[in-house]
Structures are given as C-alpha cells and as structure tokens.
Amino acid sequence: MISYLGRRIIQSILILLGISLITFALLYLLPADPVRQIAGRSATPATVESIRRQLGLDQPFLVQYGRYLWSLLQGDLGRSYIQRSEVSQLIVARLPATLLLMLGAIVFELLIGLTMGIVAAVRRGTRTDQSLMVVSFIGVSAPQFVVGLLLLYVFAVKLGWFPIGGYGTFSHLVLPALTVAVMSSGWYARMMRSSMIDVLRQDYIRTARAKGLARATVLLRHALPNAILPIIAMIGIDIGILMGGIVVVESVFGWPGIGQLVWQAIQRVDIPIIMGVTLVSALAIVLGNLLADIIAPLIDPRIKLR
Amino acid sequence: MTDAITPDIQPAASRPRKGALGKLLGRPLAVIGLAIIFIVVAGAAFAPYLTPFRPDEQIFDGLTLYGEPLPPNATFWLGTDLLGRDLLTRILHGARTSLFIGIVANGIALVIGTLIGVTAGYYRGWIGGALMRFTDLMMAFPALLLAICLAAVFQPSLWIVALVIALVNWVQTARVMFTQTSSLAEREFIDAERTIGASSSRILFLHILPHLVPTIIVWGTLGISTTVLLEATLSYLGIGVQPPTPSWGNIIFENQTYFQAAPWLVFFPGIAILALALAFNLVGDALRDILDPTQRGRS
Numbered sequence: 001m002i003s004y005l006g007r008r009i010i011q012s013i014l015i016l017l018g019i020s021l022i023t024f025a026l027l028y029l030l031p032a033d034p035v036r037q038i039a040g041r042s043a044t045p046a047t048v049e050s051i052r053r054q055l056g057l058d059q060p061f062l063v064q065y066g067r068y069l070w071s072l073l074q075g076d077l078g079r080s081y082i083q084r085s086e087v088s089q090l091i092v093a094r095l096p097a098t099l100l101l102m103l104g105a106i107v108f109e110l111l112i113g114l115t116m117g118i119v120a121a122v123r124r125g126t127r128t129d130q131s132l133m134v135v136s137f138i139g140v141s142a143p144q145f146v147v148g149l150l151l152l153y154v155f156a157v158k159l160g161w162f163p164i165g166g167y168g169t170f171s172h173l174v175l176p177a178l179t180v181a182v183m184s185s186g187w188y189a190r191m192m193r194s195s196m197i198d199v200l201r202q203d204y205i206r207t208a209r210a211k212g213l214a215r216a217t218v219l220l221r222h223a224l225p226n227a228i229l230p231i232i233a234m235i236g237i238d239i240g241i242l243m244g245g246i247v248v249v250e251s252v253f254g255w256p257g258i259g260q261l262v263w264q265a266i267q268r269v270d271i272p273i274i275m276g277v278t279l280v281s282a283l284a285i286v287l288g289n290l291l292a293d294i295i296a297p298l299i300d301p302r303i304k305l306r
Numbered sequence: 307m308t309d310a311i312t313p314d315i316q317p318a319a320s321r322p323r324k325g326a327l328g329k330l331l332g333r334p335l336a337v338i339g340l341a342i343i344f345i346v347v348a349g350a351a352f353a354p355y356l357t358p359f360r361p362d363e364q365i366f367d368g369l370t371l372y373g374e375p376l377p378p379n380a381t382f383w384l385g386t387d388l389l390g391r392d393l394l395t396r397i398l399h400g401a402r403t404s405l406f407i408g409i410v411a412n413g414i415a416l417v418i419g420t421l422i423g424v425t426a427g428y429y430r431g432w433i434g435g436a437l438m439r440f441t442d443l444m445m446a447f448p449a450l451l452l453a454i455c456l457a458a459v460f461q462p463s464l465w466i467v468a469l470v471i472a473l474v475n476w477v478q479t480a481r482v483m484f485t486q487t488s489s490l491a492e493r494e495f496i497d498a499e500r501t502i503g504a505s506s507s508r509i510l511f512l513h514i515l516p517h518l519v520p521t522i523i524v525w526g527t528l529g530i531s532t533t534v535l536l537e538a539t540l541s542y543l544g545i546g547v548q549p550p551t552p553s554w555g556n557i558i559f560e561n562q563t564y565f566q567a568a569p570w571l572v573f574f575p576g577i578a579i580l581a582l583a584l585a586f587n588l589v590g591d592a593l594r595d596i597l598d599p600t601q602r603g604r605s
Contacts (some may be wrong), residue, residue, distance in 0.1 A: 011442075018443040026459055134335065137591070141583035143535055145542045145558065146576030153569050244450030248539060262451070266458060266545055274458055278451040285446050 005294065012290050017069075019282045023275050024068050028061060077276035082268050087276035091258055097167060098257030101250070102242055104177030105184075106235065113185035114231070117192020121227075122219065124197060132189065139186030144245050148179040148252035165254035176253040180245040184238055191231055199227040229300045236285075236292030243281040329596045330589070339588030342581050350401035359392040361399040362550045368392065375561075375568045385570045387561050393571065396552040397578055403553040404582060407468050407537040408530040414472035415533070416479055416526050420518070423483025428491050428510060434484075441480045449474040453536060457545040467546050471536050479525050486521055490514050520597035527590035531583040538579045554579045 043051075052058050059067075071078070077087035113136075120132040155175060156164045162175050199205065200223055208218045250259030258277050265273035330336045349356065359365060368390025370376060378385045384393040426437035456470040490496065491514070499509050540546030541555025542562075549556055554575040561571035 014439070015443050015446050018440075019446060022443070022447075023455070026455055029459070137587050138580070138584060141531060141535070141580055141587050143538050143542070143555075143576065143579045143583070145539065146572065146579060149558070149562065149565055149572045150576065153565065153572075157566050240446070240448045243448040244539075247450060247454070248542070251543070262454065263543065266454060266543055269458060271455075271458060274451070274455050278448065278455055281448045281451055282446050285448065289446075 001297075004297075008290055008293055012286050015286055016283065019279065019286075020069055020072055021065065023279055024065050027068075027271065027275060028064065072279070077279065078272040080265075080270050080273050082270045083273075087272050090261060090273065091276055091280055094256060094258045094261055097255060098246060098250070098259060100173065101176055101180065101246060101255060101257055102239075104173045105180035105242060105245070106238075108177050108181035109185040109188055109238075112181060113188025114192050114228070116185070116189035118196055118219070118224070118227075120189065120193040121196035121200060124193075129193075133193070136186040136189040139182045139189075142182060144179055144183060144248045145252055147182050148176070148249050151175050151179055152252065167254075167256050176249050176255050179249045179252070180242060183245060184241055187238075187241075188231065188234070191234060192227065195230050196223065196227040199223045229296070232299070233292045233296050236288040236290075239288040240281070240285045243284065326593070326596050330592055333592045335588045336592035339585040339592070342585035343589065346401050346578075346582050346585075347405065349398045350405050353395070353398040353402060356398055357392060357395045359395040361396050361552050362391065363395075364390045365392060375564065375571060377568070378570060384574045385568070387557070387571055388564055393557075393574060396557055397554065397575055400552040400554045400557060400575065401578070401582075403464070403547050403551060404534050404537060404579070406464065407471065407547070407553075408534045408582075408586075410465075411468040411471035411475065411537070412526065412529040412533045414469065415475040415529060416522065418472065419476035419479025419525075420483050420522060422476070423480040424487045424510065424514065424518070426480070427484040427487025428506070428514065430488070430491075437480075438484060441477055441484075444474075444477045445481075447474070450536070450539060453540060454543065454545060457540055462540075462545055462548060464547060464551065467537060467540060471533055471540075475529060475532060475536070479529065482521060482525060483518060486518055487514060490517055524590055524594045524597055527586055527593055531586035531590065534579065534583050534586070 057064070075088055077091070079085065080087055080090065083090065116132050116136060120129045123129045152164065152175060156162045162171050166172055205218060205223055208222045209215075213222075246257065246259035247262045248259070249255065250257050251263035254260070258280070262274055262277050264270075265277075330340070353361075365382075365386065368376065368382070368386040375388055375390070376382055376386045382392050382394065384397065387393055387396065422437050422441065426434040426441075428434075452474045453470050456473060457467065460466050460470070462470075496509060496513060499513055537546055537553065538555035538558075541553045542559045544556075544559055546555055547553035549560060557575040558565075558572050561568070565572045
C-alpha cells in the first residue's frame with residue numbers, strides 16, 4: 001500500500017509539472033504582448049523595453065519557466081492585467097462559492113443519476129428502462145447554457161419559485177446546481193445501470209433472494225454497496241467535467257465563483273486569470289483522481305494495486 | 307479498468323460490418339438519430355433556398371415599432387432576433403457551422419487520437435510510455451478551460467475554433483485506441499506476421515488498422531456530439547465562432563440579454579444543438595452495440 005501510494009503521488013506530481021509546462025508554453029507563445037498592454041499605446045520603445053526587462057521577459061525560455069514554476073510553488077499565480085490584483089487572491093476569494101456549487105451539483109447528480117440507473121437496471125429491458133436511457137442521453141447531449149437559461153425562464157421568470165440569480169440562500173443554489181448536474185447525471189445513470197446489472201447477475205444475489213430476503217433488502221443492502229464502487233472512481237474524474245460546466249453556469253446565473261471570474265476575464269482577454277483558474281482546476285482534478293485511487297482499494301478489497 | 311479487451315475480435319474486419327447498416331435501421335432510436343442528422347444536413351445544404359432571407363439581412367419590418375424582436379409568425383416562422391434578422395434563416399446557416407466544426411474538428415481529433423494511441427499501443431517501450439503519460443496529462447486538463455485558454459490566446463476563426471476543439475478532444479480516442487492496439491499486438495497472427503519478416507508499417511496498416519475501423523467509426527460518431535456541444539459552448543461564451551457568421555452558440559450569445567422577453571431566441575437554437583448532439587449520441591451508441599465486439603452482450 002505504501003509503495004502504491006508513493007508511486008501514485010509521484011505520478012501526480014509529474015502530471016502537475018507537465019501541466020505547468022504546457023500552461024507556461026502557452027503564455028510564452030502568446031501573440032498578444034502583455035508588455036504592450038501594461039505600458040499602454042503611447043509608450044516609447046525605451047519604456048516598453050524597460051518593462052520587458054523588469055518582468056524578465058527578455059530571458060531564455062527555461063529561465064523564465066523556472067521562475068514561473070518557483071512562483072507557482074509559492075502560490076503565486078501572477079497578476080491580472082486589468083484588475084491589478086493577485087490572481088491567487090481573486091481565486092481564493094471566490095473559491096467558497098464555487099465549492100458550494102460543486103457540492104450541490106454532486107449531490108444532485110448522484111441523487112438523479114444513481115436513482116435512474118438503479119431503476120433502469122431493476123426494470124431492465126422494459127419500457128421504463130428504455131425511456132430512462134433516452135432521458136439520460138438527452139441529459140448528456142443538452143448544452144448547459146441552454147439548460148440553465150430554460151430552467152431560469154421556467155422556474156424563476158415564469159413560475160417565480162426561485163430567484164432569478166445571485167447568491168446567498170439555499171433557493172439560490174437549486175437551479176445552478178441542477179443545471180451543472182444534468183450532464184453528469186446522464187453519465188452516472190448509464191454507469192450505474194451497467195454496474196448494477198453486472199452485480200444483479202452474481203450468485204450471491206440469487207442466494208440472498210433464495211434465503212427469502214425481501215427484494216428491497218437484497219437491492220439496497222446486498223447489491224447497491226458493490227454496484228456503487230465503480231461509481232466512486234468516477235467522481236474523481238467528474239471534477240474535470242464539473243469545472244467546465246461551472247464557467248457556463250456561473251455566467252448564466254450570476255453566481256459569484258471562479259467560473260464567473262473566468263467569464264469576466266474572457267470578455268477582457270485577461271489571460272493570467274484564465275490560466276490561473278485552469279491551473280487550479282487541473283490541480284483539483286489531479287487531487288480528485290489521486291483521492292479516488294486511494295479510497296477505492298480501501299473500500300473494495302478486490303481492486304489490485306498496480 | 308473495466309474496459310479490458312476480450313480477445314474475440316474477428317480475424318478479418320469485413321464480416322461484422324456487413325449488414326451493420328441493416329442492423330442500425332432495425333433500432334428505432336438509431337433511426338430517429340439518423341433522421342435528425344439527415345434533416346440537419348439537408349437544412350445546411352439547402353439553407354439559401356429554404357427561406358427568402360439572407361442570414362445577415364436586417365429585414366425592414368423584422369422588428370416591432372418599439373424595436374423589439376418579433377415572435378414566431380407566418381412570415382418569420384421562428385421569429386426574428388435583436389437586429390431584426392430571420393431566426394430560421396440564421397439557424398439553417400448555423401447548421402453549416404456546426405456540421406463544419408463537427409466534421410473537421412472531430413476528424414482532426416480522430417486522426418491525432420488514433421496516431422498517438424496506435425503508436426503507443428504498438429511500440430510500447432519508452433515511446434509508448436511517454437505518449438501515454440502525455441495523454442494522462444491532457445486528461446487532467448478541464449477540456450472547456452483549456453479550450454478557453456487556447457481560444458483566448460489565438461484570435462478565433464472557424465478553422466482555429468475547429469483546431470482548438472480537436473486539440474482538447476483527441477484524448478479519449480487515444481486511450482481507446484491504445485487499449486485496442488496493445489491487445490491486438492499480442493495476438494498470434496501479429497506474431498506470425500513478424501516471424502515471416504513483415505515490416506512494422508505493413509503490420510500496422512494491413513493488420514492492425516482494419517481491426518480498429520469499427521472503433522474508429524463508433525468514436526468518430528460519438529465524438530461529433532462532444533464537438534458540437536463544445537463549439538456551441540465556446541461560441542456562447544463569445545470566443546468560438548465570431549459573428550456575423552451564424553452559429554447556434556453565438557445566436558444565443560447575441561440574444562441572451564433579451565431572452566426573458568423573447569425566449570424563442572434561446573429556445574430554438576438550443577433545441578437545434580440538443581437535437582444534433584443527441585442524434586450523434588444515439589447513432590454512435592447503436593453503432594457501438596453493433597460494431598464493437600467488446601461491448602457485445604452488455605446491454
């Protein structure tokens with residue numbers, strides 16, 4: 001277990017190094033010159049040159065990358081071109097809102113997805129199963145901004161059940177979290193269905209039924225715990241999909257998280273912010289996968305450590 | 307991994323593909339998918355002839371006296387947008403954009419993914435290891451954010467958008483191709499080929515690639531759906547296809563400030579995106595059941 005852990009942690013660190021290299025290469029190759037943006041249009045060539053030297057942009061690629069990496073390690077994601085503040089501070093200030101939204105989304109997608117998957121597996125081959133799978137396909141194929149705008153129109157504008165946007169109470173959370181959840185709950189439903197079908201085929205389930213246990217007991221106490229194991233590994237991977245959805249959904253609902261920060265940065269071509277959020281999300285994804293890899297063998301002894 | 311390969315692939319790829327179309331037409335969901343794709347393709351192809359308007363034409367009576375967009379009516383079947391342009395015309399022309407991006411971006415992604423996956427799966431060693439580590443690396447990037455970075459760095463044109471989407475979308479294909487190829491490379495008939503002195507390129511193109519064709523078809527179809535969604539999302543965020551070129555995503559982007567008063571401006575293009583993405587998902591899923599031997603008997 002220790003050597004497995006060590007290997008997985010080293011792998012994760014290497015992946016993070018690679019990610020920093022790619023984002024830096026993108027910044028380095030940037031056609032939009034940050035010096036020009038800082039100096040303004042009327043700056044003399046001498047001023048431009050001195051700013052360039054001040055920022056260290058006249059040094060070779062590897063030296064610049066080394067400095068970039070060093071500052072990343074200290075939690076420094078650079079400064080926003082336009083907002084004139086530290087990117088890391090901007091992100092930290094908005095992180096709680098985003099985490100809340102993600103948590104809400106995960107709860108919704110597990111609730112919807114797992115329920116759909118279980119019902120479909122139990123009613124396998126029937127009309128119910130087929131229509132649930134069609135619904136899951138629609139969920140997977142629905143663009144999140146359209147889902148968000150439609151939910152907003154129906155439940156906030158027309159019915160007035162929820163606020164039109166903003167942040168603060170539970171009722172503010174429902175629509176955005178539901179919107180983020182729609183796409184992934186489709187995937188979860190399909191995963192859960194096939195996993196549950198595999199488990200329901202096994203002998204110990206037949207034994208449990210033969211003992212005369214109630215159908216619900218067999219399903220919830222005997223089948224579910226095993227069927228849900230592969231899903232746990234999914235949650236780690238799912239963070240990446242969630243992060244993508246969050247940019248769109250936060251901009252639709254005016255949710256004050258890091259997704260909205262990205263959206264504002266897009267409008268102003270504020271690249272350090274976009275890069276910063278990308279790095280933070282990549283870190284979250286790597287950590288999520290690492291966590292899933294650590295938890296999975298702890299709860300499922302059948303998984304062999306590689 | 308749950309997607310381990312069971313080695314029951316037919317020695318020649320021609321047999322299971324015979325009648326694949328017939329099997330596809332036997333599935334109601336796949337038929338619905340094919341019908342939607344047919345309608346969208348036809349709409350895109352004949353866009354200039356289907357409506358009397360041009361996509362960028364600001365029609366004289368296309369707005370109310372107060373300058374508001376018109377709801378669906380007899381002249382403008384799907385209503386007009388903020389600038390008084392016919393929404394149906396713009397959606398039909400937007401279908402061209404979606405299909406272009408879907409085919410080009412997904413085609414490039416498929417080529418990159420197949421090249422990387424097959425090379426890594428066949429050559430193993432440090433080349434294969436390095437390629438697969440690179441794939442893992444790309445997996446750790448949130449696709450949409452990476453696409454946003456790339457689109458913000460480069461000035462988006464239609465081709466740049468296609469390229470950006472391809473660069474974040476090849477990863478899944480590469481992983482599938484890798485598992486398929488590495489299990490194929492260990493089969494006896496490949497060993498036999500090597501023994502009689504066949505060159506690597508001969509083995510790859512004549513013996514391995516034909517076996518991958520079903521997988522390429524399946525992932526190619528499913529990938530179009532992902533691509534269409536990503537293009538719509540990027541265009542909605544304002545960094546995809548740029549106006550005045552109509553795209554389903556940027557139609558919503560342009561009109562969203564008005565959507566409470568004119569919900570059809572979001573509803574119709576939204577339905578179009580959903581329908582096309584759903585269609586390719588339905589067809590791709592049916593193809594996977596029919597063509598992919600590893601999935602047989604699962605559902």
